[in-house]
Amino acid sequence: MIQGIGAAAGVAIGKAFVLPNWEWSLPDTQVNPVDLAKEFERLYEGIRTSKDEIEFIKREFREVVGPEESSIFDAHLAILDDPVFMSEIRGIIERQYKAAEVAVKEAIDHFVAMFDLLDDEYMKERAVDIKDVGNRLLKHLLGAPEVTLPSDTQPYILVAKELSPSQLAHLNPTYVLGIVTMMGGKTSHSSIMARALGIPLVAGLENKLSNPIQTGDMLVIDGDNGSVQLHPDEAMVIDYTSIRDKQHKKREQLELLATVEAVTRDGVNLRLAGNISSVKELNLALKYGAEGVGLFRTEFLYMDRDSFPSEEEQFEVYKLVAEKVGNHPVVIRTLDIGGDKHLDYFQLPEEQNPFLGYRAIRISLDRKDMFKTQLTAILRASVYGKVKMMFPMISSLEEVQAAKAVLAEVMEELEQRDVPFDRDIPVGIMVEVPAAVMIVDILAEEVDFFSIGTNDLVQYVLAVDRMNEQIAHMYHPYHPAVLRLIRMTVEAAKHAGIEVSVCGEMAADERSLPLWLELGINNLSMSPQALLKVKHRTLNTVAAEAREVAKACFRMRTSSETEAKLSAYAKVSGSAFGSSSEAKEKTS
Numbered sequence: 001m002i003q004g005i006g007a008a009a010g011v012a013i014g015k016a017f018v019l020p021n022w023e024w025s026l027p028d029t030q031v032n033p034v035d036l037a038k039e040f041e042r043l044y045e046g047i048r049t050s051k052d053e054i055e056f057i058k059r060e061f062r063e064v065v066g067p068e069e070s071s072i073f074d075a076h077l078a079i080l081d082d083p084v085f086m087s088e089i090r091g092i093i094e095r096q097y098k099a100a101e102v103a104v105k106e107a108i109d110h111f112v113a114m115f116d117l118l119d120d121e122y123m124k125e126r127a128v129d130i131k132d133v134g135n136r137l138l139k140h141l142l143g144a145p146e147v148t149l150p151s152d153t154q155p156y157i158l159v160a161k162e163l164s165p166s167q168l169a170h171l172n173p174t175y176v177l178g179i180v181t182m183m184g185g186k187t188s189h190s191s192i193m194a195r196a197l198g199i200p201l202v203a204g205l206e207n208k209l210s211n212p213i214q215t216g217d218m219l220v221i222d223g224d225n226g227s228v229q230l231h232p233d234e235a236m237v238i239d240y241t242s243i244r245d246k247q248h249k250k251r252e253q254l255e256l257l258a259t260v261e262a263v264t265r266d267g268v269n270l271r272l273a274g275n276i277s278s279v280k281e282l283n284l285a286l287k288y289g290a291e292g293v294g295l296f297r298t299e300f301l302y303m304d305r306d307s308f309p310s311e312e313e314q315f316e317v318y319k320l321v322a323e324k325v326g327n328h329p330v331v332i333r334t335l336d337i338g339g340d341k342h343l344d345y346f347q348l349p350e351e352q353n354p355f356l357g358y359r360a361i362r363i364s365l366d367r368k369d370m371f372k373t374q375l376t377a378i379l380r381a382s383v384y385g386k387v388k389m390m391f392p393m394i395s396s397l398e399e400v401q402a403a404k405a406v407l408a409e410v411m412e413e414l415e416q417r418d419v420p421f422d423r424d425i426p427v428g429i430m431v432e433v434p435a436a437v438m439i440v441d442i443l444a445e446e447v448d449f450f451s452i453g454t455n456d457l458v459q460y461v462l463a464v465d466r467m468n469e470q471i472a473h474m475y476h477p478y479h480p481a482v483l484r485l486i487r488m489t490v491e492a493a494k495h496a497g498i499e500v501s502v503c504g505e506m507a508a509d510e511r512s513l514p515l516w517l518e519l520g521i522n523n524l525s526m527s528p529q530a531l532l533k534v535k536h537r538t539l540n541t542v543a544a545e546a547r548e549v550a551k552a553c554f555r556m557r558t559s560s561e562t563e564a565k566l567s568a569y570a571k572v573s574g575s576a577f578g579s580s581s582e583a584k585e586k587t588s
Contacts, residue, residue, distance in 0.1 A: 002208050004180075006226035007191035010200030011244040012157055012178025013237060016217045019160040019167070024138055026105060030097040039093050043100040046140040047080050053136065054080075061193075067277045067300035072165050072193065074303070074342065075126075079133045085111065101141040108134035128188060132164035157219050161206075163190045173197045178221045180213070180228055182206040202226050254532040258289040262535045268517060268543040272535055273328070273525040275503060282321055285528040289535065292328030292386070294525020295451065295503040296321060298374065299337050307345055308370055314377035322385030329386040331451065331503075331525075332378050333430065334371070334403075336360045336392040355459070360393035365402050375410045382422035390428045390451060395435040400446045432456035432504075437485045444496035451525070452489055454504025458482050476559035477506050478566065483515070483554060490519045501525060510537035511566040517543045518550030541573050 031039055054076050062070035079085055085107060092103035108130060115127035138144070155175045160167075162183040168190050176199055184190060184203040194201040200223035213219070213230060220229035220240045229236060262270040273294030274285025282293065301309050301317060322330050337343060338359020351357040364371040378389055391403050404427065414421050429436070429443060432453035436443060444450070454477060459465065461482055464475045476482070486502075493500035501523035506512045508530035516524060526534060549569045553562045 002205055002228045002230065004202045004208065004226045004228060005185050005204035006223050007184065007186050007188070007203045008179075008194040008199060008201035009223045010178070010198070011223070011240055011247060012200045012219075012221045013240055013244065014155055014157045014177040014219065016159045016180070016213050016215055016219050017156040018213060018215045019158060019163070024101070024105065024142065024144070026102050026142075027099050028102075029099075031093070031099055033097060036093065036097070039100045040090070042141060043089065043093070043104075046100065046104075046137050049140045050133070050136045051077060051080055054133075062278075067303060071300070071303060071341070074344070075129055076133050076165070077344065078342070079130060080137075085130075101138055104134055104137050104141065128162050128164055128184065128190070131162075132167075135164070157221060159213050159215075159219075165190055165193055168193050168197075171197075171199075173199055178202075178219075178223065180205060180219065180221055202228050254536055255288075257532055257535050257539070258287065260289070260535065260539070262538040264517070264538055264541045264543040264546075266542050266544055269522065270516070270538055271523050272531055272538075273331075273501075273523065274528050274531065275525050276321075276528070279317065279320060279324075281528060282324060285531065286324065288528050288531040290328075290528065290531055292325050293321065293330040293332075294501055294523065295390075296330060296332045297336065298333060299335055299341055302335065302337065302343055303341075305345075308373070311373050311377050311380075314374060315380045318378055318381035318387070319384045322381050322387050325385055327386065329388055331388045331390050331428070332381075333390045333392055334361070334374055334378075335364055338363060355456075355465075361391050361399055361403060362393070364391075365399065365406070368406060371403075371406055372410050375407055376414065379410060379414060379421040379425065380419060382425045383420050387422065388426040388428060388449065390430060390449075392430045392453075393433060393456070394429040394431075394443065395433040397439065397442055397446065400429060400443060404446070428499075430503075431489050432460070434461050434485065437488055440489050440492040441495070444492050444498055447498065449499040449501070450489060450493050452486060452500065452502045452504065454482075454486075454502060454506040457485065457504065458506075461485060476563075477509070477512075478553070478562040479559040480557060480562070483562070486515075487519060487554070490521060494520070499523065508534065510534050511563075511570045513537055513541055514546035514550040514566060514569060515553065517541075518547040518554070537570065537573075545573070 054073050058070050058073035061073070088107040088110060089100075089103045092098050092106055093100060098106070111130050112127045115130065155177050157178045157180060158171070158176055159180045161181065163179060163181050178200040179194055179202075181190070181201070181203045182205050186203075188203065191201055191203060200221055202221045202223055204226075205228065218231055220232045220236060221227070222240070229240075232240070262272050264270075271291045272289070273292045274282065274288075274290035275295040275297070276282045276285055276293055277297045277300040285293070298314075301314060318332060336359070337346070338348060338357065339355045342348060348354075349358055358366075364374075375389075378387065381387055389407075391400065394400055407427065411421065411423065426448040428447050428449035428451060430453045431437060431440065431450050433456070437457075440450075458475060458477050458479070462474065462476065462479060464471055490500050500521060502516065502521055503525040507524040508526035510533055513534070516522075524534065546569070549565060553565055556562045556565065
C-alpha cells in the first residue's frame, strides 16, 4: 500500500495505463543571424496555433463541467500573453541564436525551476501550467503528434508523473476509472478538474514507490484517504469492490430524494437552492431538486468571449433562467470580477493584493456604463419570474447607496422606453467583508435581504488565503470569530425584518446544519452536487437536538472543538441512509 494525497474522492479498481512523459528531440545547432526573423515568425505562429487550440479545449470542457472549472484554461492563455515569459524566449533566440523550440524549452525549465524553489505548494503546482503551455507550444514548433491514450474499449486507471489540464480535458470520463499522479496535490488544476468530472484521483506518490507502476498492473485507489494498492490480492479487490458499489448505491439512493422536501424529522422546513454559473448548471440543480437559484454568478457570462456581453445577450440568459425556475426565486449577483477572475478583453491593473483591490462592486461603480447594461438586462428579465438582484463585496453604506442610485437611473430609463420590469424587485447584498458585518444594522435599513458569502468572509476574517497550502490548515470556517460574525448578521437581519441566507461552502457542509437551525436560517444555497447530501442530512436530523449541539458550539473557544462536536453529531444523526423503498415512500 502506498500512501499519497486524496485529491478527488471515490474508489477505482482496474489496470494501469502509464502515460509516457514528454520527450523532445531538439536541434543543437545555432541559427544563422539572418534567419532570426524566420525563428520569430515560427514562434508567433506556434503561439497563435496554441491559443486557438486552448480556446477550443476550453469550449469543449465547458460543455462537460460548466464555466467555472473550464476557466482554468484562462490561466494557460495568460501564460502565452505573459510579457516576462515571452521576453525570456525572445531573449534566448535573439542573444544566443537558438532555435525557437530550444528557446521555449529553456524558458520552461527556467521558470519551472524558479517555481519549484518557492516554499509554497500552491505556486509549485502552477509550474504544471507552465509545462503544459510550453509543451503545447513545443508540439507545434516540432510538428510532434499528441500522446495517444488507450482506445475507449477497455476502462483503465491513468498513471502519470503529472497530468496537465490539457491532457485531462482530452480524457473520456466514461473509460477513465481513476487517476494516479506522482506530483501534485489537492489545489492543482488537474485535481480541481478531476473532482468536477467525478474521477477518483490520488496524487503525490513521488519517491514513495520502490518500483514504478507499469502499464497493465492491477491497482486499487481510494481518492478519499489517498491510498494506492499495487497488485492487490483477491480479498482486497472484493473488499474495495463492495466499498465502491456502496458508494454508487448511495448516490443512486440520494437521487431518489430530488423531489422530497427538505424537512427535519420534527417538521422544520429548509429551502435548498442552487449556486449556478450557467444554464447547464441550473439544469443539474433542478434535477437534484433545487428550490430556485440562491446565487447566479453572472461573471461567467462575461468570459470565453472578446467583448462585454450586450444587454440583449444578458437579458436572454436571465430570462431563460427565470422561466426555468418558475415560482421559485432567482438571485442574480451583479458582476464579480477581479481577484482570481479576469476577462481577456478588460485589462485589470497589476496589484500586490488583488483580492483586496479593484474588483466586484468597485469595478461596477467605476464603470457605470457596463453596470447599467447589466442592471437593465436584469430588470427586463424580472417580469419573467421571481428575480432578485444582489451586489457583491459591499463594505460601506455609500457603496449600497451609489449602486441603488444607478439602479434608479436604469429604472427611469426603462420607464421612458415603456419597457416592463418589476418596480419592486428585491435588492440585496453579499455579506462577505468584515466591515459589512460591523455595520450590518445600518446596511439592513437599505436592502431587502442579505446573503452571507462564507468563502470570502472566512478568508478575510482570518487573513488566510485558502489556496495557499502553507497556511490552508489555518482556514477554519468554524473559528469562533466567523461564527460570531454570522450570528451578528442574522440577528441584524431579523431585527430589521429582512431575509438572510447562506451561499458559501459552509452551506454545502452538512455538518453545519445545526448552526443554521439554531440561528433560524431557512435558506441555504449551494453547488448542485451538494444539494442531495444536505437534504439527506436534513431528513435525518431532529431540529430540537441539533439546536442544543449548536448552542454548545457557540460557547466553544476553538475551531477544533466546534468542528469535532459538529462532526460527531453528523455521524450519529445521519450515518444510516435508509433503504430505497423508504426514499420512494417519501416521494409519494
